[in-house]
Amino acid sequence: MQIAIDACLAFAVATVWLGAAGFVRLPTPLDRIHAVTFINAAAGAAITLAAFLADGPTDRACKVLFIWLFTLAAGAALSHITGRALTHRQPGQ
Secondary structure, eight states: OHHHHHHHHHHHHHHHHHHHHHHHHOSSHHHHHHHHHHHHHHHHHHHHHHHHHHHOSOHHHHHHHHHHHHHHHHHHHHHHHHHHHHHHHSTTO
16 A cells, blocks of 8 residues: 555656646746646645545545645636736737
8 A cells, every 4th residue: 555655646746847847848828827737736636646545535635635626726716817817918919
């Protein structure tokens, strides 16, 4: 079981590094929002899975799930608002 937990956490770290590389490589701020959202979704899922593997369906694991779901919803709204603000600031629109 510990190997599966370690694999989930290693996957979370790998997705954060991949998202950071994508963030640096992408040319526009609108494209960079996608890298941040990828990090939020993929790493959060891996950490949530690791919490459920470590504890089972306990209060602590359910809190991790709730936090991840809240950050997904809030992150989606924040990405939308940021993207809208960026498109309104661009000249020629």
